[in-house]
Amino acid sequence: xxxxxxxxxxxxxxxxxxxxxxxxxxxxxxxxxxxxxxxxxxxxxxxxxxxxxxxxxxxxxxxxxxxxxxxxxxxxxxxxxxxxxxxxxxxxxxxxxxxxxxxxxxxxxxxxxxxxxxxxxxxxxxxxxxxxxxxxxxxxxxxxxxxxxxxxxxxxxx
Numbered sequence: 001x002x003x004x005x006x007x008x009x010x011x012x013x014x015x016x017x018x019x020x021x022x023x024x025x026x027x028x029x030x031x032x033x034x035x036x037x038x039x040x041x042x043x044x045x046x047x048x049x050x051x052x053x054x055x056x057x058x059x060x061x062x063x064x065x066x067x068x069x070x071x072x073x074x075x076x077x078x079x080x081x082x083x084x085x086x087x088x089x090x091x092x093x094x095x096x097x098x099x100x101x102x103x104x105x106x107x108x109x110x111x112x113x114x115x116x117x118x119x120x121x122x123x124x125x126x127x128x129x130x131x132x133x134x135x136x137x138x139x140x141x142x143x144x145x146x147x148x149x150x151x152x153x154x155x156x157x158x
Contacts, residue, residue: 007047014040027097031090038083042076049073 014036022033049072054062 004047007043011040011043011047014043027090027094031087031094034090035083035087038079038086042079042083045072045076045079 018036
């Protein structure tokens with residue numbers, strides 16, 4: 001086995017610190033714990049990938065046994081992207097909880113500062129149903145003036 005003892009110790013410390021911090025009640029500490037666990041998982045995949053080798057590019061005179069396996073590298077990149085997405089989501093939750101805690105009892109009420117703009121927009125776009133009726137009438141009138149196709153009756157009539 002050609003695994004560096006340093007990487008194993010770093011991985012174990014990252015997992016231990018991540019789990020310890022994750023068990024706290026603060027959402028900030030939960031985010032830090034998940035980051036530590038994600039990085040420990042990346043180190044674990046790196047340890048399990050085996051020995052270092054040459055890039056897996058096939059050339060003349062290169063022995064394929066000396067190639068490194070590209071799968072662990074792809075898994076680490078995927079884990080980094082997933083860890084980034086989860087972290088972004090948790091940071092959004094943290095910001096939302098901070099915002100609601102700052103507002104207190106008014107946290108779930110709507111902001112009324114643009115109420116006049118909404119009323120004006122309702123007046124401007126409220127007549128959309130009348131315009132829609134005019135379009136339906138125009139389309140219906142054009143269907144009545146067009147000749148009916150020959151063949152079996154349409155609309156399920158026999």
